[in-house]
Amino acid sequence: MKTINLLYLLAFLLLINSCDDKKNSKDNQKDTTAEVDSLSKTEDDQVSTNTLLPPEVDSYHNQLANFVAGIPVDSTSELFLHTQNAGWKNYQQYADQTWTKINNNKLPLIAQWRDEALAEANTAGGLVFYPFSGADFLHAQVFFPKAEEYVLIGLEPIGSIPDIPSIPAERIGSYFQGIRHTLYAIMELSFFRTIAMAQDFTGKVVQQIDGTLPVLLLFIARTDHEVLFIEQVAINPDGELVAAEEVEEESTIYGNKIYFKEKGENGKNKVLYYFQANIDNKPYTSRSGYASQGLDKRSDLYNYLKKLNITTTYVKSASYLMHRENFSKIRDVILEQSTYYLQDDSGIPVRFFDEDQWALTFYGNYYAPIQLFSIRVQKDLRAIYQKKDERVRPLPFGIGYQYQKGTSNLMFAKKKTVSP
Numbered sequence: 001m002k003t004i005n006l007l008y009l010l011a012f013l014l015l016i017n018s019c020d021d022k023k024n025s026k027d028n029q030k031d032t033t034a035e036v037d038s039l040s041k042t043e044d045d046q047v048s049t050n051t052l053l054p055p056e057v058d059s060y061h062n063q064l065a066n067f068v069a070g071i072p073v074d075s076t077s078e079l080f081l082h083t084q085n086a087g088w089k090n091y092q093q094y095a096d097q098t099w100t101k102i103n104n105n106k107l108p109l110i111a112q113w114r115d116e117a118l119a120e121a122n123t124a125g126g127l128v129f130y131p132f133s134g135a136d137f138l139h140a141q142v143f144f145p146k147a148e149e150y151v152l153i154g155l156e157p158i159g160s161i162p163d164i165p166s167i168p169a170e171r172i173g174s175y176f177q178g179i180r181h182t183l184y185a186i187m188e189l190s191f192f193r194t195i196a197m198a199q200d201f202t203g204k205v206v207q208q209i210d211g212t213l214p215v216l217l218l219f220i221a222r223t224d225h226e227v228l229f230i231e232q233v234a235i236n237p238d239g240e241l242v243a244a245e246e247v248e249e250e251s252t253i254y255g256n257k258i259y260f261k262e263k264g265e266n267g268k269n270k271v272l273y274y275f276q277a278n279i280d281n282k283p284y285t286s287r288s289g290y291a292s293q294g295l296d297k298r299s300d301l302y303n304y305l306k307k308l309n310i311t312t313t314y315v316k317s318a319s320y321l322m323h324r325e326n327f328s329k330i331r332d333v334i335l336e337q338s339t340y341y342l343q344d345d346s347g348i349p350v351r352f353f354d355e356d357q358w359a360l361t362f363y364g365n366y367y368a369p370i371q372l373f374s375i376r377v378q379k380d381l382r383a384i385y386q387k388k389d390e391r392v393r394p395l396p397f398g399i400g401y402q403y404q405k406g407t408s409n410l411m412f413a414k415k416k417t418v419s420p
Contacts (some may be wrong), residue, residue, distance in 0.1 A: 005375070009118040010387045012085070012346075014104045014212065014306075018241070020189065029100055036304075037072070038256055039324065040122040040159075043328070051226055051260070051271065052148055052149070052269040052270060052271050053230070053259070054228045054229035054259035055229065055270060056229060057229060058227045058228075058229050058230075059074075059077075060077070060078070060079075061161075061195055061217075061227045061228070061229055061230050062221075062226050062227040062228070063077040063079050064079065064161065064162070064217060064218055064227070065166065065217035065226075065227040066178060066221050067082070067088075067164060067219065068095060068162075068214045068215075068217055068218045068221075069081065069095065069221035069222050069350075070088075070091050070094070070159065071092075071095075071221055071222075072092075072093040072284045072285075078162055078165055078263075079165070080310065082164060082165070082167075082172055085146075085169055085172045085173075086173070087171075087173025087174070087175070087176055088172055088173075088176065089090065089284040089333065090173065090176070091173075091176035091179070091180070093183045094180060095222075095294055096177065096252065097232070098183075099222055099383030103122050103407040104305075106397055107307070107395050109141055110142050110397055112141065112394055112396070112398075112399065113141055113395070114142070114239050114349065115326045115362075116338075116391075117361070117363065117412060118143060118144070118412065119338070121144065121145065121339075121340040121412075121414075122144060122146040122147075122416065124146075124311050124339065124340065125146045125147055125311065126142055126147060126148060126149070126309070126310075126311025126312070126366065127147065127148070127150075127151060127308065127309055127310055127311050128144045128149070128150045128151070128311065128312050128313070128314060129151050129240075129308060129310045129313045129314070129334070129389065130133050130151065130152045130153070130155065130309075130314045130315070131279055131310070131313070131315065131318070131330060131334075132153070132279075132315060132318040132319070133152040133153060133154050133274075133315075133322065134152075134154040134155075134156055134212065135152075135154070135156065135182075135184060135212035135215040135219070135274070136152070136244065136316075137150065137152065137216050137219040137220065137272060137397075138219045138222075138223065139314070139316060140372070141223045142223075142312060142315055143342060144312060146409065147270070147311070147312070148268070148269075148270055148271070148274075149270065149273070150253065150270070150271070150272045150273065151273045151308060152272070152273065152274045152275070152276075153275050153276075153277050153279060153361055154179065154212070154258075154274070154275075154276065155276065155277075155278065155284075155286050155288075155290060156211065156212050156276060157210060157211035157276050157290070158211050158212060158215035158232075158254060158256045158276050159210050159211020159212050159214065159256070160210055160211065160213065161213065161230060162209070162213075162214055163202075164394060165370060166261055170328050171216075175209070179209065179214065179215070180182070182209065182215055183218075184375075186231070190291070197297065199361075200250065204284065205382075209391035211276075212256075212274055213256055213274075214232075216256070216258060216272065216274060217230075217258070219314040220260050220335060221250065222271070222394055224262065224263045225258060225260045225261060225262055225263060225267075225270070226261050226262075226267070227258060227259070227260045227262055228259040228261060229258075229259040229342050230256060230257070230258050231243070231244075231256075231257050232244035232254055232255070232256060232257070233254070233273070234247040234252050234253065234254050234255070234256050234257075235247075235252070235255070235275075235300050235301060235304045236300065237249075237252045237299075238300070238303060239299070239301070239302070239303025239304040239305075239306070240298050240304070240307075241273075241283070241304065245403075246387055251293075253275055253276070253277050253301055254276075255274055255275035255276075256273070256274050257269055257272070257273050258272040258273075258274075263270045275340070276290065277298075278292035278293070278294055278295075278298075279295060279301075279305075279327070279329075279330040280294040280295070280321070280326055280327060281294045281295050281296045281326045281327065281328060281329050282294040282296065282326050282331075283297075288305065292333075292358045293361040294326075295329040296329070299311070301406050302329065305330070305333050306333065308335075308337060308370040308381075310337045310339070311338075311339055311340065311344065312336045312338065312339065312340040312341065313338040313340075313341045313342075313343075314341075314343070315325075315335045315341075315342075315344070315347035315348070316344050316399065317344070317400050318343075318346045319346060319375050320346050320369065320372070320376040322334075322344065322347060322348045322349075323349055323376050331348055331352065334348065335348070335352065335353075338415075339414070339415050340412070340413070340414050340415075341358075341411075341412070341413040341414075342410060342412050343410070343411055343413075344399060344400040344401075344408065344409055344410055344411075345369065345376075345378060345381060345400075345409055346367055346369070346373070346376075346401065349378055349381075350378060350380055350384070350411070351378075351380055353413055354417070357415060357416055357417075357418065358413045358414065358415060359413070359414045359415075359416055360391060360412070360413050361391055361410065361411070361412045361413075362384060362391055362392045362393070362410075362411050363392075363393050363395040363409065363410045363412070364384060364394070364395030364406075364407075364410060365395075365406060365407060365408070365409060366378075366381055366382060366385045366409040367382055367385070368382070369401065369402075370401050370402060372401075374402070385409070395408055395409065
């Protein structure tokens with residue numbers, strides 16, 4: 001009897017050990033799975049980070065950015081000789097005076113306001129989408145300096161890397177007169193004029209200025225960044241971004257991709273994309289002759305936009321285009337995919353913001369648009385400003401079409417699903 005009981009006891013102990021082994025095996029499997037997941041996440045994060053790293057670093061690209069910005073270049077650079085030219089020296093003096101003026105006046109006001117009003121969006125970083133931008137990287141950077149990626153879209157050509165060494169010495173002055181001409185409106189008024197840009201960026205004013213690239217490089221250099229590399233990219237039929245040579249269709253949408261970084265030992269790597277594209281639903285032909293189908297037909301562009309991981313959208317001086325129904329697709333992309341949104345009244349009408357989904361804050365003053373766009377008055381927006389409730393706050397600078405201080409307005413929107 002004792003022998004039988006002993007056998008039962010041994011069997012019971014073996015059963016317990018077996019269960020423990022199975023449990024330990026499952027726990028170990030969980031630990032291993034967690035470790036794999038952790039490694040996978042790290043690899044995914046690394047892939048994301050690597051999109052900000054250039055395939056190579058070309059020092060000429062940074063010297064070029066400095067050159068067009070009126071900043072001295074290295075004495076070893078092939079551009080150095082051109083900086084000894086009277087045309088470049090005159091431009092450098094103009095550029096230094098202009099940037100000293102805005103760095104001492106307007107930009108500090110924007111930065112002080114931004115650090116309070118846009119603190120959450122800047123903490124989020126991520127991707128800033130700026131449709132209807134032209135070459136205005138300046139304001140995208142000033143309002144959202146913590147972003148890692150900037151996607152700009154306009155009707156102006158993307159441009160090519162200017163061949164400065166081939167420009168005869170006697171024409172350097174003309175080249176920089178062209179740069180000054182293109183910059184006047186954005187520096188003095190805070191916006192590019194669409195009609196003027198139709199000429200300025202097509203090489204018709206100055207042959208070597210065939211698109212937005214020189215001005216983008218200028219803004220990158222003058223906002224304390226170093227250009228690392230420039231490459232051309234394309235949107236393939238599936239809406240994926242690929243190297244330009246991978247797509248050969250005549251209707252392909254191309255863009256410039258500029259890798260750059262903040263100056264300093266620990267400067268953050270960033271990427272700027274600029275595309276020439278029509279984001280109307282319908283076909284469009286510009287004054288400069290650029291013609292393109294709209295988002296109704298351009299599934300490549302529309303799919304690309306739908307795949308953008310937008311953190312913040314910024315819209316300024318946008319000709320009130322999204323007030324029109326034929327801009328409904330880009331309007332919907334912005335509303336569906338943006339976590340934060342900053343605009344003046346030329347962007348999306350306030351009636352499209354469901355206040356159950358968006359928290360809205362208004363800055364500055366609004367009564368009506370400038371005379372050119374008087375048909376786009378928003379009576380509901382005017383009523384909000386006239387109430388002067390806690391959502392309406394001061395704006396200490398001028399911006400947009402009504403660029404005089406005290407006449408401008410901005411609206412900041414945040415999706416309510418986002419935790420502060």
